[in-house]
Amino acid sequence: MKLYTYFRSSAAYRVRIALNLKQLPYDAVAVHLLRDGGQQKQANYKQKSPLGIVPALETEHAVLTQSLAIIEWLDETYPQVALLPDDADGRARVRAIAQTIACDIHPLNNLRVLAYLTKNIGITEEQKNDWYRHWVNEGLAAVEQLLANDPRTGIFCHGDTPGLADCCLIPQVFNARRFQCPLDDLPVISRIVAACESLPAFQLAAPAQQFDAE
Amino acid sequence: MKLYTYFRSSAAYRVRIALNLKQLPYDAVAVHLLRDGGQQKQANYKQKSPLGIVPALETEHAVLTQSLAIIEWLDETYPQVALLPDDADGRARVRAIAQTIACDIHPLNNLRVLAYLTKNIGITEEQKNDWYRHWVNEGLAAVEQLLANDPRTGIFCHGDTPGLADCCLIPQVFNARRFQCPLDDLPVISRIVAACESLPAFQLAAPAQQFDAE
Numbered sequence: 174m175k176l177y178t179y180f181r182s183s184a185a186y187r188v189r190i191a192l193n194l195k196q197l198p199y200d201a202v203a204v205h206l207l208r209d210g211g212q213q214k215q216a217n218y219k220q221k222s223p224l225g226i227v228p229a230l231e232t233e234h235a236v237l238t239q240s241l242a243i244i245e246w247l248d249e250t251y252p253q254v255a256l257l258p259d260d261a262d263g264r265a266r267v268r269a270i271a272q273t274i275a276c277d278i279h280p281l282n283n284l285r286v287l288a289y290l291t292k293n294i295g296i297t298e299e300q301k302n303d304w305y306r307h308w309v310n311e312g313l314a315a316v317e318q319l320l321a322n323d324p325r326t327g328i329f330c331h332g333d334t335p336g337l338a339d340c341c342l343i344p345q346v347f348n349a350r351r352f353q354c355p356l357d358d359l360p361v362i363s364r365i366v367a368a369c370e371s372l373p374a375f376q377l378a379a380p381a382q383q384f385d386a387e
Numbered sequence: 388m389k390l391y392t393y394f395r396s397s398a399a400y401r402v403r404i405a406l407n408l409k410q411l412p413y414d415a416v417a418v419h420l421l422r423d424g425g426q427q428k429q430a431n432y433k434q435k436s437p438l439g440i441v442p443a444l445e446t447e448h449a450v451l452t453q454s455l456a457i458i459e460w461l462d463e464t465y466p467q468v469a470l471l472p473d474d475a476d477g478r479a480r481v482r483a484i485a486q487t488i489a490c491d492i493h494p495l496n497n498l499r500v501l502a503y504l505t506k507n508i509g510i511t512e513e514q515k516n517d518w519y520r521h522w523v524n525e526g527l528a529a530v531e532q533l534l535a536n537d538p539r540t541g542i543f544c545h546g547d548t549p550g551l552a553d554c555c556l557i558p559q560v561f562n563a564r565r566f567q568c569p570l571d572d573l574p575v576i577s578r579i580v581a582a583c584e585s586l587p588a589f590q591l592a593a594p595a596q597q598f599d600a601e
Binding site for chain 1: 437438439440448449451452453455456457459460463464475476478479480482483486487489490491493494495500503504507508510514517518521525526528529530532533
């Protein structure tokens with residue numbers, strides 16, 4: 174399998190964690206989001222990912238896009254080390270946590286959106302930081318409640334083995350720290366992040382560990 | 388089952404289509420996003436949906452949030468009239484189309500984001516419309532390619548029965564029309580939308596047909 178990735182992309186980071194948790198080998202291909210006017214916008218890459226975003230996973234049969242869809246495909250195709258629970262209620266809960274991050278926090282703060290706000294609307298650096306932190310703070314506060322108020326939360330987001338929700342949470346917290354978002358009021362998230370960060374699967378997926386890191 | 392909904396919410400609209408396709412009865416509870424300073428922000432609703440967004444689906448056991456997670460739960464719990472294909476590659480494709488809409492178009496244009504742009508950043512009405520159309524145009528162009536370049540596209544997004552991707556596409560096109568986004572360069576999407584709109588499941592889920600429509 175070939176993963177089209179960028180070290181700092183948190184959507185790619187999610188998939189790297191999932192691949193590592195399942196101990197699946199893959200070839201990483203760097204798509205530099207800032208070089209050459211954005212390599213993700215070049216025609217040869219957009220044939221793989223029409224929206225021009227990372228990650229994409231090239232398998233024997235197809236090129237898969239969208240990080241959550243890729244992780245579900247990995248989980249169905251390589252079911253050893255399951256990343257989703259085996260009951261429908263549990264899966265709905267894990268997907269809801271993952272989607273709170275992947276739909277309601279991350280898309281607002283990714284590179285193409287920040288670029289639009291800066292270039293097309295002309296917001297200041299301070300307004301950009303406020304925007305970024307607003308969605309992180311609001312979104313992670315909701316995730317904290319989903320975790321704090323549910324007995325199914327364990328060492329990890331759902332039970333005592335890491336899964337899809339953890340694959341999304343750790344990259345989002347990485348971004349939150351990068352933009353100095355306060356995490357003091359998020360004790361459950363902080364505890365789970367510490368548990369994940371003790372595992373090699375998460376450590377080796379981190380941006381700084383990637384071959385294309387700068 | 389009880390669906391917390393708002394007639395114009397496209398995330399709620401997705402779930403209404405799915406419930407109708409499966410012919411599942413439900414009680415609709417209106418959460419008015421503009422009345423009382425936003426009923427979705429009130430404490431009793433945020434106990435159900437910590438982020439304060441619609442829809443939420445209350446089942447016998449739990450309150451489920453996030454429209455795609457809810458639809459997957461419905462599909463697993465009521466498998467008659469399947470909304471996802473039965474092969475992993477097909478599911479990955481359908482989820483990728485759904486997530487291109489639910490992660491990369493819709494979150495940028497929903498009410499809370501437009502309100503932030505208007506109130507906190509002070510953008511003009513024209514800038515708001517440009518912003519809205521930019522993400523719709525870019526996102527739907529990508530969806531068009533995912534559909535046009537794949538033999539698995541049928542009468543609907545994936546094959547000849549409607550499914551998860553169609554549940555996301557129709558509400559997004561409804562929004563696109565509302566903001567006068569041009570659809571002329573999207574022939575496959577336009578054809579699929581016409582096919583969906585001929586079905587009662589889609590017709591009855593439309594905003595204008597809801598008991599809380601204005």
